[in-house]
Amino acid sequence: MTTGALLPVFALMTSLTAAVIIFTLPEQKHQLRTAVNLIAAVLKLLLVGLMIWGVFQGREYGISFPMIPGVEFVLRADALAMLFAGLSASWWLLTTVYAVGYLEDSPNRSRFFGFFSLCVASTMGIALAGNLFTFFLFYEMLTLSTYPLVVHRGTQQALRAGRTYIIYTLTGGAVLLFGIAMLHGFSGDLPFRPGGHFADMSPDLQAPLTLVFVILIAGLGVKAAIVPLHGWLPTAMVAPAPVSALLHAVAVVKAGAFGIVRVVFEIYGLETANALGLLWGLAAIAAFTIIYGSARALSQSDLKRRLAFSTVSQVSYIILGLCLAGPVGVAGGLVHLVHQGVMKITLFFCAGNYAETLGIHRIDELDGAGRRMPGTSVAFTLAAFGMIGTPPLAGFITKWTMGTGALAAGMDWVIAVLVISSLLNAAYFLPVLNRIWFREQKNAWPEERQWGRFETSAWLLWPPLITAGFLVLAGLLASASFSPLGWVELIVAREVDL
């Protein structure tokens, strides 16, 4: 076994080990805990960077061993895996920094950071999983490790949200398991493989394959918050802001979306899925979700709930991109995995800052917040414009690429969906920006800003600024080979042989 084979294992172990250490640390050892957290996060980022570099060079890292008769445990670092792994590793570092600031002086931090690390470990596992079975393993682990984060506050509301969350996700997990078991039943253990496994399937397999596809998507769709299965997401907003950032931007919804990507690309194969007529249905649902989510966001008065519905809408961009079934469209979908992540994490960081510093939860309380917290507000504004799709920000890149892809695939109606969605985005973000920047302050803030100090704690301020900077760069430098778009094009070149 070479070191290369062990890289994915190490990447997993960093956060697992961190979790174990943190759980055993006494509650009062805040500094030591923060140190452990940050060291593990940096270490993991380095490891992932190393793997990204290797994968870029055309190497592959992987390890597998038999687990249950007929089933292998497979970890494999390919280009697609690295997209998600890179996303989660870098956002883990930032979210950790943010969470340290956010949870200052609050109880149960040991518990929080322990489960937080477990959650990141599961995300890493989801990224590196080399077959559906391993994917499922980490997928369920993610469910379990996020539950304590959702109910962290321990209030009745939080506990109710936790219950909703767990009912949705575990049911989804059971459905997914059902699908995996069926698939396994008629074709054995299926490693993820570019091009899929069913390129030349026999005709009598068509009906069961279609059925299994629907079941798999239904199972994964719960986490990806596809419309009728999205109910848990807005409720889970009671969780602390770093958790919301994590749930929305990186871990949970992306796990669902990423799973759908894996199933479509590497189990069925894009062409087969298309040939079975499955992508049409998926595209229709995704389009509906996009519109529905945006429309619902419009009527929310709570900032975090508005952002939550926005997530419902945005995640389906990824799925819609896949359904375009052409290299460009697919690239647009995949790149949104990163772009949506960076934009949404910024928005949630900012929402958290408003709530933590100024006690703002509702949108109509935001009046004049721009002058009190300019840094946060700038970041928020950038991310909001990104969401709307203003050039040259990240969101624009997504929408542009997808639009091109839609034209290439002859699915012109997708353009209409994109336009309507952008208009709706504008409709629910612009009033917020208006309040932040152009309205007079209504009530006195709990604490006024003091000269010579940051508008809020540095731990809280820097993460959104960094992510905001990233989303600008991702837009500006989209054509560079190391940008998300560049990497996605590499994936598409390797994965989709169109």
Place this chain on the structure above:
Amino acid sequence: MTLWLMAGLLFTPLAWAVLTLLAGFRRGRVVTWLGIAIQVLVSLALWAVVVRDGGFQYPLGGWQAPLGIELRVDGLAVTFVLLTALVAAASGLHAGFYLDPDKQWHRYFWPLFWFLWAGLNVVWLGNDLFNLYVGLELISLSAVGLVALGGQSEALRAALRYLMAALLGSLAYLLGVALFYGEFGSLSLSGIASALGQDSSGDGTGFALVLMLFGLALKTALFPMHRWLPPAHGIARSPVSALLSALVVKGSFYIAARLWLELGAPLGSLALAQLLGLLGGMAVFWGGWQALRQRKLKQVVAYSSVAQIGYLFLLFPLTWNTTEAAALQAQQAMTLQVISHALAKAAMFLSAGNLIMSVGSNRVNALAGVSHFLPFSLFSFGLAGVSLMGLPPTGGFAAKWLFLQASLATGQWWWLVVLLGGGLLSAAYVFRVYRASFVEDSNIDHFFHPARRLEIIPMILALLSLGLGLMAEPVLSVMALTFANGEGT
């Protein structure tokens, strides 16, 4: 070497039962530590021998079957012997610190504990129908004695209920043995199986099989004959509950499974197989639903046993008249379910005992806010719960997966409802406990941390049950080992 190992395996628990009977609680504890060490080592060595050389028959007293009693030492048997050694050692060590040494009657825990262990080994290794009966009685009576320990009114009620059920079950089994002896003139299970194979004139013994399965199902607390279990397992001291749930119910199930696998094909019927599976399925739902409604923590765990036992009975429909591959999967699933449930349930009862000790109440609601103190036992409880829910990578998941595959392969898709629905239901009752522990607005301000040694034991068991899913393949390869000389299964 092998002969000595076997002698040690059979002798140690019985001898230690006598030794501890003569000692008081504290001295008995020290003596027990030594015994546990010996017994675990012997079990490990025997396991290693079988892994290396394959299984063998062990004629007791030098008399071959059918005249004498032969033990069959194959892969499955030694796997269970080792499992018993692990779980019993954990429960025994835990009990040594958990039970109050100053209560006079706790000294009797040790001899009963050792007799129970001895009885379990008799059952795992037994190949003689009557010997199995005696083994069952050995287990039942010592288990009843352990439940009744302390002699409080509720405990006595539970113990009596348990005793009555166990006696009825044993008699039904014995009646089946009587019919088998009348038909075949032999008591050796493999002898009967080969006689059946030669001239399948098993007329009349079909009813005997039904009787035995019924009796054993009663002792295993299969729905709707489960009503004795929750009071008994709920009221016993936690280490005792761990032993009962983890091992004792498995003993009678194991006999039922062996009977079925050896004699089920000629003597069973489709209706019987499906009926047993159906009852198992109903047990999964009923037990889960009841667990969700219990107020006492240990009652939740006890009802969860009723549910988990239900899964085991899917073995029957999935091995009757099915393809060899599917039947093998079902057997593997059963084995994994037995092992993982034993580990997880023992971990759960032991940690439940610790939690009860910590908060001073046995109610689920009393756990409000305890996660604030990060009790180690809550983690153990949680990890064990993951295995019960059947989420990966636990042993419970591996078992569920194999059952799923077997159901799909045999076209008996209706069991999927049981497997998936049951998992969700168990998630519901496990999360009810988690949820309680996360409540913040409680006025709990003091929390008694039990000794680390009490907390570490359930954690080890829980981790083992968690890791079983990752090690399932090697474990199952041992289970498949039969006899070196090619006879037997």
Place this chain on the structure above:
Amino acid sequence: MTPSLLYAFAGAALCGIGLFGFIVISHLLRKLLAFNLMGSGVFLVLVGLAQHRSGPDPVPQALVLTGIVVAIAATALAVVLIRRYFHLSGKTALEDPARDTLPHQGPREVREAPRE
């Protein structure tokens, strides 16, 4: 038909009578009597059936001896338990223990329930 078989059938009938008593009667001591009747029935079936063809067969007789000892052990233990149970609770039957479950509304209600 031999006398042995007659006894085997008598054993079957005894089993039936015993089972009926065991199911129907709630008084613990009578239950115990029913259990012993059933046990005797099983022993008769065991010996009667085996000796029906081959004449006297020491093996089932030895088994019955073992069985009788096991039965008396169980009976004696049960008597001790019953007597002590009676002493503590004044009851001679196992009625259903008071159900200690949640009300039907579900777990939410329980939070308000007073702690004991």
Place this chain on the structure above:
Amino acid sequence: MAEWLLDVLLVIALLVTAGSVLWSRDLFRAVVFFIAFGLLMALAWVRLHAPDVALAEAAIGAGLTGVLLLDAARHLSNGKSGGDDNKEEPS
């Protein structure tokens, strides 16, 4: 034929005694019937050419169990006994 008659009579006696054990009103009487049943069983074992079992049955089944149960029955009917004939589902 006489032997058959003996066996048949013995069997009938066994069954009748067994019935009386279960359905006699008085617990004490039930136990006395049970002792009688044990003695009849001992006879049955003799008829089955099983003298060892017959001895054991007489000593254990009839003798010891009888005394044990008689003692218990006295104890149970002395105290605040519950209803004798409460019907209940199988346990």
Place this chain on the structure above:
Amino acid sequence: MKRILTLLPATAVCLAFVSGLAYSIWQIAITTTSVDLPGLLGENLDQSGVENPVTAVLLNFRSYDTLLEIGVLVIAGIAGISVARTSSLEDPELRTSDTLLYALQRWLIPLMLLLAGYLLWAGSDRPGGAFQAGAVLAASGVLMRLGGIPMDFLRPGIMLRLGLSLGFAVFLLVAVTSALHGGEFLAYPPELAKTLIVVIETVLTLSIAMVLLALFVSAPVNNAEEPEEGGSG
């Protein structure tokens, strides 16, 4: 009415059970067995060390069953004394003043002891053996107890526990000694078989009597009890 409704299913179950059982007994009775165990037993009887085939089966061929069965008996004894709170054996309630019984005892008890001894001695070649002897011994003990004769060794104490376990322990030692010499568990050397069996039978008689007596006297006396786990909270 209600009673009939509950009785009806029970009756149906029992009738079905009896008819099923009778049917299969009939079925089994008209077939032949494949194994001739009595014949096999006859061939091996001379190696067992005893004449009485039942004793040979109990204490040699299937001695493992017997060993475990004594274990069951000991368990019952342990469980019995563990729930009992017998502080004193001088229970006035138990002492009978019946002169007839008292007179009976004086004659009966020596006679029973004699009978027990005979049964034990006869066991190896004629009907009889440890169980019967033990039962008779226990019965005489019960009589003595009813007569109010103090039997201090039955108090929960080391003597009682020694008595409970003596027979079992000796049996077990014999079993393991043979295994130490490289044989199987419970395999007696043929030349010693008879001696060993007689020794085992003797100690078993004592132990069986002891266990049964202990169970007889474990009547509940006082109210010591232990609360349920966490029951106070």
